[in-house]
Amino acid sequence: MKFNTKVIHGGQQHEPHTGSVNVPVFLTSTFAQRTPGELKAGYEYSRAANPTRQALEDALASIENGATGLAFGSGLAAMDAVLKFLNPGDEVIAVDDLYGGSYRLFTRLYEKYDLKFTFVSFDDVSKIADVITDKTKLIWLETPTNPLMKLVDIKAVADLIKGKDILLAVDNTFASPYIQRPIDLGADIVMHSATKYLGGHSDVIAGALITKTKELGDALHFIQFASGGILGPHDSYLVLRGIKTLSLRMQRHSENGIEVAKYLEQHPSVEKVFYPGLPSHPQYELAKKQMKENGGMVSFTFKSGKKEDAVKLLENLKVFTLAESLGGVESLANHPATMTHASIPAEKRAELGITDDLVRLSVGIEDLEDLISDLEKAFSSI
Ligand SMILES: *Cc1c(COP(=O)(O)O)cnc(C)c1O
Numbered sequence: 001m002k003f004n005t006k007v008i009h010g011g012q013q014h015e016p017h018t019g020s021v022n023v024p025v026f027l028t029s030t031f032a033q034r035t036p037g038e039l040k041a042g043y044e045y046s047r048a049a050n051p052t053r054q055a056l057e058d059a060l061a062s063i064e065n066g067a068t069g070l071a072f073g074s075g076l077a078a079m080d081a082v083l084k085f086l087n088p089g090d091e092v093i094a095v096d097d098l099y100g101g102s103y104r105l106f107t108r109l110y111e112k113y114d115l116k117f118t119f120v121s122f123d124d125v126s127k128i129a130d131v132i133t134d135k136t137k138l139i140w141l142e143t144p145t146n147p148l149m150k151l152v153d154i155k156a157v158a159d160l161i162k163g164k165d166i167l168l169a170v171d172n173t174f175a176s177p178y179i180q181r182p183i184d185l186g187a188d189i190v191m192h193s194a195t196k197y198l199g200g201h202s203d204v205i206a207g208a209l210i211t212k213t214k215e216l217g218d219a220l221h222f223i224q225f226a227s228g229g230i231l232g233p234h235d236s237y238l239v240l241r242g243i244k245t246l247s248l249r250m251q252r253h254s255e256n257g258i259e260v261a262k263y264l265e266q267h268p269s270v271e272k273v274f275y276p277g278l279p280s281h282p283q284y285e286l287a288k289k290q291m292k293e294n295g296g297m298v299s300f301t302f303k304s305g306k307k308e309d310a311v312k313l314l315e316n317l318k319v320f321t322l323a324e325s326l327g328g329v330e331s332l333a334n335h336p337a338t339m340t341h342a343s344i345p346a347e348k349r350a351e352l353g354i355t356d357d358l359v360r361l362s363v364g365i366e367d368l369e370d371l372i373s374d375l376e377k378a379f380s381s382i
Pocket of ligand 1: 074075076077099101102142146171173174192193194195196205206207
């Protein structure tokens with residue numbers, strides 16, 4: 001099956017008893033057994049497996065070209081399961097421009113369990129080679145990064161660690177599998193905040209892991225089962241429903257995204273636009289090679305460099321909603337320094353380039369004319 005067919009049919013079957021075309025929401029914690037230990041359809045207790053969650057997990061594996069999919073109660077719960085796979089003393093190398101909550105999970109929770117995290121810029125893979133030690137067990141990257149839209153060459157990183165006992169995990173939340181499939185490029189684990197593009201409707205918090213091998217999938221399923229960060233059946237249904245329109249939504253997000261980026265780039269008040277589909281992006285060539293399209297995430301700064309200008313613009317947007325999160329059908333606007341990335345210390349933010357005048361847009365699937373005129377009016381209020 002090709003991708004647009006997979007988002008609808010991948011790993012799915014009609015419910016065998018009634019023929020229900022959609023998987024039912026199986027609101028049950030447990031499953032009846034006729035004699036002890038004999039399961040009717042492999043299901044025993046819903047923390048271990050639930051048919052609605054299973055349908056979603058099979059869809060996830062299908063669309064990311066992986067062996068196993070796992071659905072968690074949030075993106076961070078999914079990451080947490082990967083970290084529990086490691087042992088005290090192990091080292092993790094992570095890209096330095098990281099989702100704020102991922103940074104918080106690494107540094108404020110797992111450092112105390114004696115995992116060591118080294119943050120480096122992944123724009124040149126030799127910088128990763130410099131910090132690999134014999135204790136390095138995991139490389140964690142995002143591409144495009146949040147919020148500066150830096151790209152990482154997934155295949156180059158996978159090639160660098162080929163043959164070594166190091167796992168490569170890619171947070172594919174910003175791109176979605178419509179745009180790039182990390183396992184095809186050599187990653188071992190793909191992670192999603194399914195809250196974002198996979199769910200697509202800003203109505204659910206969910207996370208996902210997809211593994212290249214069944215062996216790794218089984219090990220992570222054991223952690224999911226043993227520590228319990230599962231996604232419930234209702235939420236599993238919502239994400240599954242979202243995935244069915246992923247291709248259509250990503251096409252429109254990308255069409256609107258590039259136009260909003262171009263509009264911002266020519267605007268006299270704008271200093272810099274961060275969007276991989278613009279020829280001014282330093283990794284424009286990599287974007288063309290690695291990404292099918294460029295998605296809906298666009299960040300920018302002001303010529304004035306003033307935080308007040310960013311705040312004023314954000315207060316005056318009407319079609320864009322000022323809110324955290326991204327990836328839903330509706331356009332959202334965010335001020336990373338005070339919102340999504342507030343958990344990163346101010347000096348560290350400054351070092352990374354997450355300045356106080358930086359605005360991040362999640363461009364939705366509304367009519368482009370309405371989005372541009374909304375921005376136009378908000379700019380004129382400054
Ligand atoms: C939102 C997000 C997360 C965290 O996911 P939750 O579902 O909020 O727990 C991780 N990575 C990225 C890139 C995100 O945008």
